[in-house]
């Protein structure tokens with residue numbers, strides 16, 4: 381079945397509205413207040429933030445499809461928070477490197493906005509450039525550099541990206557954990573990791589974190605009027621910063637080791653939003 385988002389004559393916002401309607405029908409929750417995309421290492425957090433009301437396979441919702449990478453879960457969950465609000469958890473992220481186009485990459489964010497979510501929490505597993513960060517360190521994203529040469533915005537849509545990663549929400553996160561460091565996230569296309577020279581480039585242009593997601597999603601979230609919190613789990617030091625070669629297995633292991641701490645962190649942040 382062809383994904384409707386890959387048909388250039390379709391309207392991505394209409395498909396997001398259809399997806400939101402399907403989520404309302406399949407979860408029984410008419411509107412969501414906050415949405416989360418859980419990247420590598422963050423999946424367990426969903427269990428801690430509240431009571432899961434419904435779990436829906438992402439493939440039952442217009443515009444979504446099965447994920448390409450082991451360790452990413454293809455489901456959408458509705459969670460009732462202790463304060464009575466509802467969180468939409470997007471476990472299925474489409475990455476830009478999959479080559480399905482940027483509309484598919486940001487469909488989860490646009491769907492979240494169409495369900496009523498006013499806050500978008502974007503999490504990821506990423507490489508760290510700051511040598512003081514050990515694998516397993518969560519950091520706040522303070523800003524990004526989009527190195528994909530792409531944008532989710534179509535036509536002459538000029539969107540301001542000042543304070544894209546909300547300073548208010550970063551302050552909320554620091555009320556929970558005052559030791560949280562922050563950094564500028566560089567989104568590369570991937571799926572290869574960077575060369576050490578590319579990591580040095582990222583460092584020289586002001587980057588601290590390297591990854592393959594989040595920036596395009598944040599742009600779409602801002603376009604949709606949501607307030608954004610970005611969190612990276614540093615699962616490895618970026619190529620050349622660490623002496624050993626990078627491996628996906630190591631990345632998954634670092635995520636597992638940090639899971640309990642970062643899940644609790646995220647749950648406590650959400651309780652304060």
Ligand code: 8IG
Nearest residue numbers: 505506507590591592615631
């Ligand atoms: I996890 O070192 C993870 N994702 N681009 N570089 C890039 N993406 C990543 C990395 C990394 N680690």
